Amino acid sequence: MLRRRHLLCCGAAAAAGLFSALTAGALAADASPWRNPCGHPTPPIPGVDPDWLARIWDGLDPTQLWDVHAHLIGTGDSGSGCWIAPSLSQWWHPMELARKHAILNGACVGGPDIAAADIDRAYVRRLTALADAFPTGARWLLFAFDEAVDDTGRRRPDWTTFHVPDAYARAVAAQRPDRFGWVASIHPHREDALQRLDRAIAGGALALKWLPSSMAIDLRDPRLRPFYDRLAAARLPLIVHCGEEHAVPGADRQDLGNPLLLREPLRHGVRVIAAHCASLGLAMDLDQPRPRPAQAFELFARLMDEPAWTGLLLGDVSAMFQFNRRPEVWRTVLRRQDWHERLLHGSDYPLPGVVPLVRLSQLVRAGVLDEGHLAPLEALRGHHPLMFDLALKRSVRWQGHALGAPVYATARHFAAGGIGAAGALAETRRTPG
């Protein structure tokens, strides 16, 4: 029996350690060091040397910088169709309530009067302000998030923690195509899944996102093959969350987040982006005669090193420097320069604004961050979490190795079928509603 109450995406946010931090922080006074102070994002930023900030961009082309992992979240208070499970607003679910407050605080939305706030619009306003403080050309891929659907194609609100309709992601992106693109999310067991996919492709979706453990999608299910064929033909990347998610103890579909299952869409010629490079938790090593638990990241690494997938398998580096990852993960992604052409910058917004998730002193102790970066990074985080996330990734080093410039030249991966970035934009504008 599947039980899932996955929380506002990506196990990162839901990681167990966050909860304790949040009970100390998110529910405490506004001055808590765990809270995002939500400063003004436009430079000059107090405590951040403009020359230090400018060095982030050395060797980078902002027009190639697409953040391939950014979430839209809303309550539907604008008529967006977004939805958040009621349990996240109920005081008798204090952990879920704390997480919701922490995530909304990360996005600088709401406050003590969250229920009365204009959450949908405020979320987009803040994200747009952050985007506009970036150089011209930088863009964000905004994720829709489909509901869970069971084996029979029935919608399961009781398995769904939040929902962002494709139409909403598309509409938000269409308001600012210079800054935003959109990523569809379609459960493949919906009766009209293929029609929805066709509509998404025609509507300029830049990728499709699944969270198998949460949405109850088994990548091996033969019923997914027409879906894979369509994705491969359209060269539409499939972004799949792999690795563990710690939403709720007792959720029992972690097995569906096993990175080794990615071989199925890969075999069908689908280009796959493994979210967070599967950097969290354990998964069964199904390649062994007697499968046993292994680090999910090691299984991802195995796939990256299988020559068959060189042109198909990619990984995004969002959330990878959060406190719940192992130093070995940080060192490996820095050291494996041969992977960098296939790693993609992503922020997992709004998580970079959720202060307890990234602990800079821990990165210093692990030997991947120079102490001299601590003060400007902390100052930057309080004003501009997206710039902070980029600056952090540009600052980390292991034995002289950094995340190379190709990691930040992500737009090229979405130039599907010969349509370049400009062409894809034109496509988005041209396609009728």
Ligand SMILES: [Zn+2]
């Ligand atoms: Zn995410």
